[in-house]
Amino acid sequence: MAIYKVQGSSLAIGSAFGATKTMSAVTNATEAVATLEASHGIAVNELFHVVSSGWQRMNDRVFRAKAVATNDVTVEGFNTTVTADYPAGEGAGSVREISTWTPITQLLSDISSSGGGFRKAEVTQLSDIRVRQITTLAEAVVLQFKFHFDPALPWYNTVLAAARSGAVFPYRITYPSGAKEYGSALWGMNSQGVPENGVLVGTLDLDVQSDSTIYLT
Numbered sequence: 001m002a003i004y005k006v007q008g009s010s011l012a013i014g015s016a017f018g019a020t021k022t023m024s025a026v027t028n029a030t031e032a033v034a035t036l037e038a039s040h041g042i043a044v045n046e047l048f049h050v051v052s053s054g055w056q057r058m059n060d061r062v063f064r065a066k067a068v069a070t071n072d073v074t075v076e077g078f079n080t081t082v083t084a085d086y087p088a089g090e091g092a093g094s095v096r097e098i099s100t101w102t103p104i105t106q107l108l109s110d111i112s113s114s115g116g117g118f119r120k121a122e123v124t125q126l127s128d129i130r131v132r133q134i135t136t137l138a139e140a141v142v143l144q145f146k147f148h149f150d151p152a153l154p155w156y157n158t159v160l161a162a163a164r165s166g167a168v169f170p171y172r173i174t175y176p177s178g179a180k181e182y183g184s185a186l187w188g189m190n191s192q193g194v195p196e197n198g199v200l201v202g203t204l205d206l207d208v209q210s211d212s213t214i215y216l217t
Helices: 156-165
Strands: 010-017 021-026 033-036 047-053 062-069 072-075 093-104 112-115 118-122 133-138 141-148 168-174 180-189 194-196 199-208 213-215
Touching (some): 156 180
Antiparallel strands (some): 010 093, 033 072, 047 062, 047 093, 141 199, 168 180, 180 199, 194 199
């Protein structure tokens, strides 16, 4: 069993990317293999963001390349053997290499989150003697980070631009154990600092858009 401590973690935003490349096919395998267009630029151990895929469960996820054989990239830790979730031949789309991660500094320790539960639908029938429900959709997840407000911070304008763009940007959380969690989110940031405990504090909201991926090393 592993327990991931949060205190001592760090956050970064994927801030620069290679050109978006076509992903013409993805295999059904314990670790899927994606076929990318020529000169895709992704090397072993590099991270990439799935911009689009015919597989909804692959969209907007961030993965690491475990092996590269010309245009075939093994997607580390991505199990696609369940064809009900990943119909054969339907995973094509596009990806982009994440070439730069910008660390976000001066974060306060009180990280918070909301969502992550499940919506329910009532399916009680006339013959039932107890109300019955089924799980439908997972609720949206929002991660909130506060920081000591300072517009001169080296990452400030990068995150502000990402927030104002309305586009999805990857995030990376590095835990004290060395494990790294990768995901993608719509970033929200208020350019107005607010007083809190006698100092100015800013807030980052990450509206998570996909399942995250954790690599232990």
